[in-house]
Amino acid sequence: MPIYIHLANLIIDKAAIKKKYAGGVEQFRTDYEINEDNYNQEDNELFAIASMNVDEFDLEDLESKGLHFDRELQFSTDFTLKPRYGDYLWKTDWIKDNSIFAWHVNARKDLIAKADSISNETMDSIVRRTDQGENPFGTIV
Numbered sequence: 605m606p607i608y609i610h611l612a613n614l615i616i617d618k619a620a621i622k623k624k625y626a627g628g629v630e631q632f633r634t635d636y637e638i639n640e641d642n643y644n645q646e647d648n649e650l651f652a653i654a655s656m657n658v659d660e661f662d663l664e665d666l667e668s669k670g671l672h673f674d675r676e677l678q679f680s681t682d683f684t685l686k687p688r689y690g691d692y693l694w695k696t697d698w699i700k701d702n703s704i705f706a707w708h709v710n711a712r713k714d715l716i717a718k719a720d721s722i723s724n725e726t727m728d729s730i731v732r733r734t735d736q737g738e739n740p741f742g743t744i745v
Contacts, residue, residue, distance in 0.1 A: 610688060
């Protein structure tokens with residue numbers, strides 16, 4: 605399922621969390637306050653932590669909890685960093701995006717199509733949907 609790309613994003617393959625993160629998915633949700641009350645997101649395949657700048661993320665903490673991070677190469681196979689107005693700090697083979705939303709390569713095609721559709725809406729349409737109580741930039745389900 606696609607997730608909205610905020611100003612700075614730490615995007616993590618959920619499979620890595622399940623397999624490697626100390627305490628698993630539930631502990632990760634607790635550690636990063638994954639809930640509807642903040643900008644952090646979760647879908648079937650990804651976790652996304654939002655921030656103002658990519659240099660604010662504590663990558664050493666992720667590494668200490670079991671995720672892969674090569675400090676010398678500044679690279680991980682388990683997560684990546686994506687600023688809204690720039691490219692990923694390093695590429696992974698499991699993520700794609702359209703500059704508004706990002707999704708795991710295993711995301712359902714109909715949900716990717718929905719993300720593409722929302723990305724092409726006019727601001728008038730987005731405002732109208734928001735006024736009706738929708739959140740067009742939330743996790744697409």
